Amino acid sequence: MFYREAGQFKTTYLADQQIFPITQDRIGVLLILAVAFVAVPMLFNEYWIKAILIPFLIFSLAALGLNILTGYAGQLSLGSAAFMAVGAFASYNFMLRVDGMPILIAFVCGGLSAAVVGIAFGLPSLRIKGFYLAVATLAAQFFIVWALTKFGWFSNYSSSGVITAQEMQIFGYKFVTAESKYLLVLSIVVLLALAAKNMVRSSIGRAWMAVRDMDVAAEVIGIRIMHTKLLAFAVSSFYCGVAGALYAYAYIGTVEPEGFNLDLSFKILFMIIIGGVGSIVGAFLGAAFIVLLPIALDVMVQEWLHGIFPPSISSNLQLVVFGGLIIFFLIVEPHGLARLWQIGKQKLRLWPFPH
Amino acid sequence: MSGRKIGEVILDLQNISLRFGGVKALTNISFDVREHEVRAIIGPNGAGKSSMLNVINGVYHPQEGRINFRGEERRKMEPHMAAMQGIARTFQNIALFKGMTVLDNVMTGRITKMKANFLEQAIRIGRAGREEVEHRKKVEEVIDFLEIQHIRKTPVGRLPYGLQKRVELARALAAEPSMLLLDEPMAGMNVEEKQDMCRFILDVNDQFGTTIVLIEHDMGVVMDISDRVVVLDYGKKIGDGTPDEVRNNQEVIAAYLGVAH
Numbered sequence: 001m002f003y004r005e006a007g008q009f010k011t012t013y014l015a016d017q018q019i020f021p022i023t024q025d026r027i028g029v030l031l032i033l034a035v036a037f038v039a040v041p042m043l044f045n046e047y048w049i050k051a052i053l054i055p056f057l058i059f060s061l062a063a064l065g066l067n068i069l070t071g072y073a074g075q076l077s078l079g080s081a082a083f084m085a086v087g088a089f090a091s092y093n094f095m096l097r098v099d100g101m102p103i104l105i106a107f108v109c110g111g112l113s114a115a116v117v118g119i120a121f122g123l124p125s126l127r128i129k130g131f132y133l134a135v136a137t138l139a140a141q142f143f144i145v146w147a148l149t150k151f152g153w154f155s156n157y158s159s160s161g162v163i164t165a166q167e168m169q170i171f172g173y174k175f176v177t178a179e180s181k182y183l184l185v186l187s188i189v190v191l192l193a194l195a196a197k198n199m200v201r202s203s204i205g206r207a208w209m210a211v212r213d214m215d216v217a218a219e220v221i222g223i224r225i226m227h228t229k230l231l232a233f234a235v236s237s238f239y240c241g242v243a244g245a246l247y248a249y250a251y252i253g254t255v256e257p258e259g260f261n262l263d264l265s266f267k268i269l270f271m272i273i274i275g276g277v278g279s280i281v282g283a284f285l286g287a288a289f290i291v292l293l294p295i296a297l298d299v300m301v302q303e304w305l306h307g308i309f310p311p312s313i314s315s316n317l318q319l320v321v322f323g324g325l326i327i328f329f330l331i332v333e334p335h336g337l338a339r340l341w342q343i344g345k346q347k348l349r350l351w352p353f354p355h
Numbered sequence: 356m357s358g359r360k361i362g363e364v365i366l367d368l369q370n371i372s373l374r375f376g377g378v379k380a381l382t383n384i385s386f387d388v389r390e391h392e393v394r395a396i397i398g399p400n401g402a403g404k405s406s407m408l409n410v411i412n413g414v415y416h417p418q419e420g421r422i423n424f425r426g427e428e429r430r431k432m433e434p435h436m437a438a439m440q441g442i443a444r445t446f447q448n449i450a451l452f453k454g455m456t457v458l459d460n461v462m463t464g465r466i467t468k469m470k471a472n473f474l475e476q477a478i479r480i481g482r483a484g485r486e487e488v489e490h491r492k493k494v495e496e497v498i499d500f501l502e503i504q505h506i507r508k509t510p511v512g513r514l515p516y517g518l519q520k521r522v523e524l525a526r527a528l529a530a531e532p533s534m535l536l537l538d539e540p541m542a543g544m545n546v547e548e549k550q551d552m553c554r555f556i557l558d559v560n561d562q563f564g565t566t567i568v569l570i571e572h573d574m575g576v577v578m579d580i581s582d583r584v585v586v587l588d589y590g591k592k593i594g595d596g597t598p599d600e601v602r603n604n605q606e607v608i609a610a611y612l613g614v615a616h
Contacts, residue, residue: 013491195477202476203469210452210463217450222438222467
């Protein structure tokens, strides 16, 4: 009724190529941004921001990175956590070893380091595809975690291999409170998400999708396969690297290489599968599902089942429900939450009429 | 075919031989293509017709022979090089990008002409936004030309076969090629769809002067629209000439109809 594009005529290609061509969508996005930037820091308490919203944003960013590689360019990867580790440890070392290094530049350098490593481990993609490539990226996962543990230089020879993130400071302003960290993370995530959207709607994104859908035809059109695939690895690893740096600096504070293990890579992969492969909004929905749902279930179990089951059973019950929900959503819509979201919008355009 | 003038030879293939292990796909084949002409390649299944197209645009690299395109002689083509030189093609089994819309598929056809670099595209400043609009105009011209306006925002996977073939032609035309390689553009189509496709091919040839090399099994179509025909059988060339010459060639008749023993 209210979500309708009737009467909104595009008279230029520029207007037709906007990210959100429908006015109502634009208003909706502005509202979400306003809530995220203004209302959330005012209304939510520190626990919510620190333990739930910040990790949600950081994992959204990592999922976004993986989605560029797997969803758009079609290259399956199981190394996302390792690239996050590269980002975290590289940023730490840039901060440590370069005097007066601004934190944002350190994040960018962390991301770029991850991109370089990503290109190196993306080289096998030129010859192998699909599951075989996934196994090759598994090598990245194990090798990077091993290298960061083995060579003390990366963790500044700390005995346990643990690094403690330095204080974040921009132009003298110290990011100490949860709200300030949240706003910093949010700004970075919003900017990078916008850049990702711009890439996938430009010729780079079309080249990625072309290589994903039909590589021979892509080559014949004049797309350089090698260049395109490696660029996808680089951009994806950059996003994961920045996410890793934020994970260390804005969320955990002290991290060790083992924290970026295969479990975390799988978690990020699940996020894009559930959220929607090849969709920007899907990365956010998937991260919300994986990060927020267990917490919601936890609260529910605590509230409703308190005293009915012994704690050992109720905590397992939570995992059962979580697994069940994953299966449920994948059966309902194998293309993920993003597709459900799109179908919902499509329905809303006609509502309350049947056709 | 008004106003169209067949020009000089622009593609000259000399003694092309292509083997896959012990299988000889093409043996010592030579033929040429003149500018602005419609050149057909025919032959029974497995004769090596698609391999021939793959050699021309560099997907396959022949073991022997030379390829001369626009005066430049090479041992082999590379797909990227062929695209940059203005050779576009369609495939026998539709090779569209299934997850993308018609518009994005056709826009992809212009990729070699888009110059904005990575950062410009990510931030969408400078050339990036301008190019998107500029190339969209060209793409819309192609979409108008092939009469697929109504489906421009549909993902190609959802389109019927005949329209997918047309979208693939649109993607090839978007590159404004000087030479168009068509691999069975009318396979699996009904009579009306075939007529449409013939009309489009002739219009492309006539209006844009595009040279066309086409593989087709429908002999009526081949004899009607092509200027010259080359006939392959078991990887060897058995006939070459105007449709009339080929039709009366004993070897060709034998290959198609068999010989009495």
